[in-house]
Amino acid sequence: MQNLEPILIFIRVAEMGSFTRAADSLGIQKGRASTAVRRLEEDVGVRLLHRTTRSVQLTEDGRAFHTRARDVLADVDELHSMFAGESAALRGRLRIDLPTEMARTTIVPALPDFLARHPELEVELSSTDRQVDLVQEGFDCVLRIGPIGDETLVARRLGRLRMVNAASPAYLARQGIPRSIDDLRQKRHRTIHYNRKLGAEPYGWEYPDGAGGTYATLPLAGVLQVNSVQTYEAAGLAGLGLIQAALIGVRQHLEAGTLVEIMPDLRPEPLDVSLVVAHRKNLSRRVRAFMDWTESVLSPYLE
Numbered sequence: 519m520q521n522l523e524p525i526l527i528f529i530r531v532a533e534m535g536s537f538t539r540a541a542d543s544l545g546i547q548k549g550r551a552s553t554a555v556r557r558l559e560e561d562v563g564v565r566l567l568h569r570t571t572r573s574v575q576l577t578e579d580g581r582a583f584h585t586r587a588r589d590v591l592a593d594v595d596e597l598h599s600m601f602a603g604e605s606a607a608l609r610g611r612l613r614i615d616l617p618t619e620m621a622r623t624t625i626v627p628a629l630p631d632f633l634a635r636h637p638e639l640e641v642e643l644s645s646t647d648r649q650v651d652l653v654q655e656g657f658d659c660v661l662r663i664g665p666i667g668d669e670t671l672v673a674r675r676l677g678r679l680r681m682v683n684a685a686s687p688a689y690l691a692r693q694g695i696p697r698s699i700d701d702l703r704q705k706r707h708r709t710i711h712y713n714r715k716l717g718a719e720p721y722g723w724e725y726p727d728g729a730g731g732t733y734a735t736l737p738l739a740g741v742l743q744v745n746s747v748q749t750y751e752a753a754g755l756a757g758l759g760l761i762q763a764a765l766i767g768v769r770q771h772l773e774a775g776t777l778v779e780i781m782p783d784l785r786p787e788p789l790d791v792s793l794v795v796a797h798r799k800n801l802s803r804r805v806r807a808f809m810d811w812t813e814s815v816l817s818p819y820l821e
Contacts, residue, residue: 525587527558532566533656543642609639614660614661615657618645618748623769647746647747652795661794664790665790676791678788680764680765680766681785682762682763682764682772683760684779685760689759690780693708703736710742710744710754710758712743712747720737721735723760726785733786755776791820
């Protein structure tokens with residue numbers, strides 16, 4: 519085999535289960551991906567993939583080849599940078615996924631600095647509030663808030679995201695300023711319910727419950743349930759109810775006075791923030807550089 523591109527294409531097709539999605543993620547035509555994998559199979563002398571009109575799956579030989587091929591590509595990437603030193607230019611494509619609000623308010627505004635330091639990098643940035651599949655969707659690294667939910671992934675915990683209770687000035691003028699959990703019970707305050715799955719049971723209003731770092735939830739009425747972080751904050755700004763949000767997302771609104779922090783001594787539990795990769799072995803320099811940079815950008819908002 520004259521170069522490693524067919525192996526890279528094969529790995530992406532195998533992990534994404536689709537020639538079309540793999541080709542899109544690599545920025546090439548589907549026909550080129552299909553040809554590359556077919557020629558790779560001819561070179562190694564076995565069929566690596568089962569192809570149907572609905573799916574693409576690894577054969578037994580393909581699974582063995584895929585495991586070894588990943589190691590080979592990782593070793594080659596490490597070999598290329600072996601004598602380069604940390605000051606050498608980073609090259610190649612970096613495919614990242616971030617929570618939407620964190621991307622909008624914090625990472626993207628700081629991104630020009632990172633790209634100025636590494637002008638030869640090509641960054642593909644996805645932003646979504648769902649949990650993407652690193653392997654199936656071909657991501658090098660994702661930023662996760664809350665539980666990881668997959669023991670096969672490798673997580674680098676950055677810290678815990680500070681949370682605040684907030685409401686709009688209009689809501690507080692209308693309903694009064696709650697100063698305790700009893701106020702929430704007695705004054706008939708309302709909250710905005712956030713849930714990724716609409717129609718699910720609301721989480722309730724979270725608050726610290728005595729010593730020992732434990733937290734409890736108070737069922738609180740609400741006229742609106744949303745499944746988007748941006749819509750959740752917009753509903754709070756519109757005066758539809760109280761919200762509990764990450765400081766990193768609402769900081770500008772608090773500074774501008776369009777939201778007001780309430781009950782600062784009863785903030786909800788901070789959320790774990792982690793950078794997650796699929797494999798620890800021979801993590802590329804570009805991924806390590808992005809992870810280090812992201813940690814420095816987020817550090818003011820973590821505890």
